[in-house]
Amino acid sequence: MSFSLQRWSAWAPGLYDPDAWRQWAEGEAGLPTGQGEMPDVRDLPAGLRRRLSRLGKLALRTAMDIDPGLSPRLVFSSRNGNVTQMLGLLESLAREEPLSPTGFGMSVHNSLAGMLSIISKNRETHTAIAAGGESFCLGLIEALTTLQEDPSSPVLFLHADEPLPEFYEPYGDAEVPLAALALLIAPADEAAGEMYRFGFTGAVGREHGGDPLTSFLRFMLRGQGEWRWSGEQGDWWCRRHV
Numbered sequence: 001m002s003f004s005l006q007r008w009s010a011w012a013p014g015l016y017d018p019d020a021w022r023q024w025a026e027g028e029a030g031l032p033t034g035q036g037e038m039p040d041v042r043d044l045p046a047g048l049r050r051r052l053s054r055l056g057k058l059a060l061r062t063a064m065d066i067d068p069g070l071s072p073r074l075v076f077s078s079r080n081g082n083v084t085q086m087l088g089l090l091e092s093l094a095r096e097e098p099l100s101p102t103g104f105g106m107s108v109h110n111s112l113a114g115m116l117s118i119i120s121k122n123r124e125t126h127t128a129i130a131a132g133g134e135s136f137c138l139g140l141i142e143a144l145t146t147l148q149e150d151p152s153s154p155v156l157f158l159h160a161d162e163p164l165p166e167f168y169e170p171y172g173d174a175e176v177p178l179a180a181l182a183l184l185i186a187p188a189d190e191a192a193g194e195m196y197r198f199g200f201t202g203a204v205g206r207e208h209g210g211d212p213l214t215s216f217l218r219f220m221l222r223g224q225g226e227w228r229w230s231g232e233q234g235d236w237w238c239r240r241h242v
Contacts, residue, residue, distance in 0.1 A: 001145075001148065001199065002187075002188035002195065002196070003144055003188055003195070004186045004188050004193040004194065004196075005183060005185060005195075005220075006193040007066050007067070007183075007184040007193070008066075008181070008183050008184070008220070009063070009066050009181075010062060010179070010180065011039055011061055011062045011065075011179065012031045012032060012179040013037040014037070015031075021217070021221055024221075025221035025222050030175075030177065030211070031177035031213075031214055038054060038057055039057045039062075040061070041057045041060065041061055043064075044064070044119060048115065048118065048119060051102055052106070053082050053084065053085045053106060054084065054162060054178075055078070055161070055162050056106065056111075056112050056115065058160050058162070058179075059076070059078075059116070060112065060115065062182045063116050063156065063158050064116075064120070065182070066156060066184050067184075070120075070154075071120065071121070071122040071124055072153060072154045072184060073124045073125050073126070073150075073153065074116065074117065074124065074125075074127070074156045074158065075126070075127045075128075075139055075140075075142045075143040075156070076116075076126065076129065076159075077128070077129040077135045077136060077138065077140075077157075077158070077159045078109070078129075078130060078135060078159065079130065079131075079133065079135040079176055081130060082106060082107045082111070083165065083168065085106060086107045087165050087167055087168070088103065109128045110126070110128035112160070113126040113127070113128050113158075114126065116158075124153075125146075127142055129142055132232070133173070133212075133231050134231045134232065135159070135161075136159050136213050136216070137212055137229070137231065139159055140157055140159075140183075140198060141200070143155045143157035143183075143185060144185070144198060147185060147187065151186075154184050154185060155184075155186075156182060156185075157184075158181075158182045159182075159213060160179070160181075161176045161177065161178070161180075161213070162176065162178045163175070163177070164176065177214060181216075181217065194240065195241035196241065197238065197239045197241065198237070198238045199238075200237075201234055201235040201236075201237070202233070202234040202235070210229075212231070215227065216238070223240070225240050226238070226239050226240070227239075
């Protein structure tokens with residue numbers, strides 16, 4: 001499936017602007033952890049801001065940096081979602097404490113997509129994806145098929161994740177960075193932005209290629225011709241149109 005990348009935005013600890021991201025991409029280090037660092041969301045409404053978890057602030061900061069005036073259709077993907085907030089709710093249940101209705105509402109996987117639509121006054125459709133290690137890839141597939149269904153307006157693909165809390169670490173099968181990426185995509189058109197083609201070969205059985213978000217960011221920022229990543233479902237690839 002072909003598409004044009006109109007705009008992008010990303011956030012990770014210490015990486016706030018395109019120049020910092022491009023400098024990071026030239027190296028070989030993984031994404032920084034910075035567990036205590038939070039995005040600056042002081043421009044968001046105070047009442048809504050107080051309801052946001054760390055992942056929520058990360059996701060909304062990244063999406064709003066695309067352009068808060070836009071109202072695209074939205075596809076949100078995350079492997080772990082608001083797992084830290086959910087763990088807090090489960091601990092409250094174990095202590096037989098009453099659950100916070102706000103905390104429960106914000107722990108639902110599509111809550112951040114809904115919160116973004118409220119803040120940006122966007123009445124377009126939104127979809128939330130959770131697909132294990134392939135969450136980033138299948139989220140992008142969902143965004144591209146949404147674009148194919150109706151190419152008259154762009155789609156915002158937002159992927160955000162954070163590491164598992166210590167309680168769940170023994171059950172994790174891969175390291176997940178604290179990071180978010182937003183891509184505003186449109187039908188393939190040289191005048192609309194850089195053009196790419198994204199696909200899947202289904203060759204199951206190869207070893208995992210690490211974190212797909214980290215490698216995709218490097219591919220995009222370095223201007224490389226091709227990206228490949230292998231997951232449990234098969235091989236994913238993306239090629240830049242030259």
